[in-house]
């Protein structure tokens with residue numbers, strides 16, 4: 001397989017339907033899914049080859065790589081990648097390899113705060129963030145992502161007014177899901193100054209860091225310098241950008257050995273479990289050998305984003321939308337459409353489309369939906385045609 005054109009990794013609808021992942025299974029067969037963060041793409045050849053090696057050898061024993069516990073290979077690949085892409089020294093020894101970043105969010109909140117303490121989170125946000133705060137008995141302090149006309153931004157002065165001494169954590173999503181913002185150095189430095197002023201731990205979820213569209217660029221929060229690193233936990237994985245979420249492998253990097261010690265004081269490494277061998281090999285292959293595939297995928301995603309923006313503004317201008325700087329997710333504000341009830345239900349019932357409901361990301365955001373455009377132009381056009389049809393009153 002070459003990787004020169006999207007046709008090389010875009011999967012036909014029949015193939016997508018024959019697989020068993022949630023994206024194409026959750027809804028009824030006539031619904032086009034555009035919700036969960038999975039891409040309709042074949043994986044990078046290096047990932048397929050890495051998995052094939054294990055399959056061909058029936059190599060499913062307790063894994064070792066290069067004479068060490070296999071997890072170390074992921075931590076080292078992460079360190080190599082951060083150094084290569086951002087010049088950031090993300091020490092492998094300060095990296096915990098685990099299966100699941102939602103688990104990491106719950107655990108980090110429980111390790112660095114007490115019940116009743118405050119946790120800042122951008123709103124709208126990835127739904128499990130809200131759960132990780134409220135289900136552990138912490139208090140959610142919202143930092144609204146405000147529509148600033150041409151993009152979403154946040155206002156730390158307004159947040160300042162809401163601060164109390166029991167706020168311990170700033171849960172930052174960079175790039176942000178669902179608004180697709182890739183924060184600038186100035187914005188991140190403002191967050192750092194705020195975190196220093198209030199002595200906060202920063203949990204920086206950077207799972208979408210590979211999916212930033214030029215000219216925007218990703219800046220790892222901990223790479224801002226030693227003062228940032230000293231209070232930062234960085235979460236990342238190859239699962240979003242290389243389309244392998246089912247392989248359940250991720251990293252939690254601690255900016256200093258002390259932060260890691262504090263974490264393990266609450267959660268010994270054994271409690272966090274270990275990861276599977278296929279996920280380890282796939283992640284290392286993605287991070288070390290996946291750049292060509294990623295560049296081709298990003299180029300296709302950028303084209304789909306622009307196509308979506310062009311069609312929305314020409315054909316459905318009442319839907320407000322800022323082109324995401326990162327991710328393959330579009331946060332669509334449908335409030336001017338005058339839909340009664342939720343926009344999700346409207347498009348589900350009338351257009352047979354499976355978006356993510358806005359209210360999952362922000363209570364009450366019924367007039368928003370999140371659209372996943374990581375698909376072929378053919379499927380994206382069918383999604384847009386169906387939206388248009390529903391808005392014109394053609395009930396499918």
Ligand SMILES: Cc1ncc(COP(=O)(O)O)c(C=O)c1O
Nearest residue numbers: 037100101102126177205207250
């Ligand atoms: C911001 C963010 N964090 C974490 C995750 C999921 O992480 P995991 O599958 O490792 O639990 C997602 C998935 O979409 C996400 O968008």
